[in-house]
Amino acid sequence: MNKIQSRIRQHKIKLVVITLVLIAYYFCLPNPLFKTPTATVITSSNNTLLGAKIAIDGQWRFPHNDSIPEKFKQSVLLFEDAYFYRHPGFNPISICKAFSQNLRSGSIKRGGSTLTQQVIRLARKGQPRTYFEKLKEIILATRLELSTSKDNILALYSSNAPFGGNVIGLDAASWRYFNRSPYNLSWAESATLAVLPNAPSLIYPGKNQKRLLTKRNRLLKKLLQNNVIDSLTYRLSIAEQLPQKPYPLPEITPHLLQKIAQTHHGKRLKTTINIQLQEHINYLVKTHYNQLSENEIFNAAVLVLDVKSRKILAYVGNTPTHMLHQKDVDIIDKPRSTGSILKPFLYAAMLDAGDILPNTLVADVPTQFGNYNPKNFSNDYDGAITASRALSRSLNVPAVRMLQEFGLDKFYHYLSALHLKDLKYNANHYGLSLILGGAESNLWDLCKSYAALSSTLNHFSETSGRYYTNEFCDPIFIEDTSINFGEIIAEKPLFDAASVYLTYESLKEVNRPEGDESWEFFDGSKQIAWKTGTSFGFRDAWAIGTTKDYVVGVWVGNADGEGRPGLVGIETAAPILFDVFDLLPNSEWFSKPFDEMQEIKVCKLSGYRASQFCDTTEDTFVQTSGLKTKPCPFHKLIHLDKTETHQVNSSCESIDNITHKSWFVLPPLMAHFYKTKNPFYKPLPKFRIDCLQDNAVSMEFIYPKENNSIFLPKEFDGKTNDLVLKIAHSKPELTVFWYLDATFMGSTKDIHEFSMIPKPGNHTITVVDEFGNEAKRHITISE
The missing domain is CATH 2.60.40.10 (Immunoglobulins)
Incomplete structure (x- = not known):
């Protein structure tokens, strides 16, 4: 013990120096090794490249990739560092040979660097190539070898090596020079990329082709001689052409890339996009754009959601139009006038509140509220129409009258619960025009709201009559994330399942676009609950549809807000909607939520709960809250003579000769329009001339x-x-x-x-x- 202490005292300074050197050696390697900015890269759910946004320094440098394709690995090892897996970070023999050659030539002709040293040099970019710098590289290379695996060092090299021009890293080079993933490259293509970092400023596709070809073929010969490839592969490989110029990177979802780059800049993300569906929809949008642009309609957007997972399966933020027509603007999250697209929410809210039944008659007559005079799109009136049919036909006047009856503030409360972020003002700011496009919303929020309603129905069926607390959540577009739907509870989150189901039953009957009117007569046709909308001035056309499994949303118009004749939902947005649904698998229709419904007798003519005077009734399942609706107000008991042609009373006819009959009577204004569409409507018979009449008229x-x-x-x-x-x-x-x-x-x-x-x-x-x-x-x- 004394000897050890004595030796320590004798060599105290040496030990301090050694300790300091070891500490310096331990901390000499920067962490992280590379701090250069990287491109934002997104891939589909099956890892196909969707697009990339160049790094902020103007380089195509993809984020670090831990894995390396075997063909490139074999090629680069044989070309750059055959002893890579056997040296400690530097190769003494190669260094000695390089030093000897450089002495003879009087200048630096050969570096003798290993791949590990090259990684260090790439990380220390801009340093002069001197012997002192080489010594630093050797020290840092040994430290790197001690801190990580050989495969990771190789991955660092392939991710940061220069490949000519502004292309950095294997992934970017593979897409720029061969337009595909490095895992799908041939031996010749892998060999081409393996030789490029050796002199990236002198040779790259499109420059010094002969020198590049010579280097590539020399490497292929080495691969053959080392039994990495066979003779047939060699012959086929040397016959392959070199790339002539860089390819543009894929732009399959450019607007989703913009969206992701705002919050995940410089990252590589695997998205939820279904690449086959996305490419088909891109083609559909381009086809429709070519037709719409003839009418000077230049922009459109499409969003497809999976109801069960809330994953975004396709994202088309705009058409392939020109810069003049704002092709780079992502329409999906931009506020636009809603048109009639909010009407289903009012219908569901009134069902949920028990204010109407599905087929309750509502007034469709000329109407004015102060200076506000809503009109139907057809400028026609039905007098009275069922609430369900008014929704499926998207009639404006019944919708405004229903909103006025339901209460503007009450409906606004329902909309607020949907978390529509563009609904920024109070209810009075919008007034009754709220239901006809007086407010703004966006395709993202509307699609997520429809998805929430569909999911409410699905979960109600799956949980035997219960609800989740977090149905109204945002969709997801990153693959490794998932939705937390919250806790299972007995209370509805907003609308009860029966109200949603009955709303969808109405939306299923919406008239389809031209050419698809007879859809219900074909076996296997898709049952879709869908709604269109058209804003004032023909500026926005909407179509949103849902099945049990999918929600599809479409917006068509001009990004600058210019209106165009014919820019209506049924003519421009709906055809795209159904073309997209044709690409999706068929879905079963929603299960009927019997736990939230009751079977009652309903008046067949008025749709109200049957009163004692309703002579024609039917048994119908309605939402439980509908039990508090009032009985039919339109059937009344009248007194007729025996011929049933005149009304009578005790002043002119004996009671024994009076016939009592139920009669369907609408208010005068409703009756005036109703009888033009319903020829079997019978007005009340006149009183017989000898009878004293009740003077109550209207x-x-x-x-x-x-x-x-x-x-x-x-x-x-x-x-x-x-x-x-x-x-x-x-x-x-x-x-x-x-x-x-x-x-x-x-x-x-x-x-x-x-x-x-x-x-x-x-x-x-x-x-x-x-x-x-x-x-x-x-x-x-x-x-």
Whole structure:
């Protein structure tokens, strides 16, 4: 012990120096070794390259790849460092030979560097090639050998070696020079890449082809002599052509690449994209773009989601248009006017709240709310229509009236729960136009919302009548991530399963695009719940559809917001939607959520719960919340004579001779339009002339609406056109008297239409029937 202590005291300085040297040696290797920026690279779910965004220093340098293709590995070892797996980081024999040759020539002609030393030199880029620098490389190379495996050193070399121009690393070189993965290269192609880093500034595809060919063939000869390849492979390899110029990298999902680069810049990510589906949809969008551009419609976007996993299977952010038409803009997450695409959410909300049943009759008549005067796309009215049919036909007036009845704030609450990020203002800011495109949303949020509804149904069926807490979550596009749907609970997250199912049953009946109208008659046809939308001014066309397994969303329009005639959802977006669904596997229809439904008797004519006066009923499964809806208000018991042609009462007929009958009666304005579409609608019979009648009658203006501003055009001869006034009366046989500003103008009977030419200015139109019932309209005649 004393001897050891004595020796330590004697060699204290040496031990300190050795210790410091060992510490310096331990910490001399930078970590990480390479700090250069890398490109953002994305691949499909099966690892096919989708696209790459160049590194910020302008180099095509892919992120580090731990694996190396065997062909390239064999080629580069034989060409650069045959003793790679046997030396400690440097090769003394090669160094001595290089030193001797350099002395004879009087300059540095040969380096004698191993692959490990070359990795160090690449990491220490820009250092002069001197003997002192070579010594540093040797020290750092031995340290690198001690810190990692040989295979990892080889991977570092292949990921950072220069391959000519601005191409760095094997992966980038393989795609730039051969347009495919390095794992799919031939022996000749692998040999070509193996020799390039030796003199990347002198030889690369397109430059010094003869020298490159000589080097490649010399390496192939070595591979043959070392029994790495056989003679047939050798002959075929030397016959292969050299690449002449770099290929552009794939641009299969350029807009998804943009999106990923914002948060994962310089990373390599495996996405959820299905490469075959993506390429087919790219082709579809290009085909439709060629047709749409003839009408100066230049942009479109498509998003495809897997309902069960919420993975994005295809992402087309825009058409292959020109820079002039903003082809680089990713439309998928950009706010656009929603048109009618929110109507299914209102229908589901009213079902969920128990305000309607699926086939409840709603009014479809000319309507005005203050200065807001919604119109149907066809400028036609049905008078009364089932809520389900109003949704499948996307009628505007019933939707606005339903929103007004349901409550704007109440509906806004439902929309807020969908997490639509572009719904930035309060409910009053949007008003009733909210349901017709007064708000903005984007394809991403809308598709995720439809996917959430579909998933709610799926999970309800899978869990025997329960829900998940986190249905309304964002889709995912990175393969190694998954959705956490939260906990299983008994309470609905937003809409109950029955309301969603009944909404989808209505959307399944939406009229399909031209050429696909008879879809329901074909075996194997896809059952799809889908909806279109068209914004005001024909600026945005939408189509979103869902099956049990997939959601497809399509937007068509111009990125700059320019409207075009014919830019409507059914004509431009829906054809793309169904072309995409044709690429997807068939899905079974959603299971009926019986646990959230009850079978009740429903009035067949009105769709309401059957009242005691409904003479035609049917048993129908409805949402449980629908049990609180009111009974049918349109059937009433009336009293007829024995011929059933006139109404009577006890004032003119004995009770024994009175027939009691249920009658379907709509309010006058609804009846006026309803009977034009329903020829079997029977108005109430008139009272027999000898009966005392109940004077309770009703009448409503059809035209004009309250506070209308009206312009009366003139003919070519200068004559001003008449203003034609029109009312609906519950008893049209009564005489109606017309007044303009308290001045009697005339009377009508049976058909209550009246023409007049008021002077410019403000006027009051008054109508009075012979029972004294009165209605007024205030209008302005403009010049």
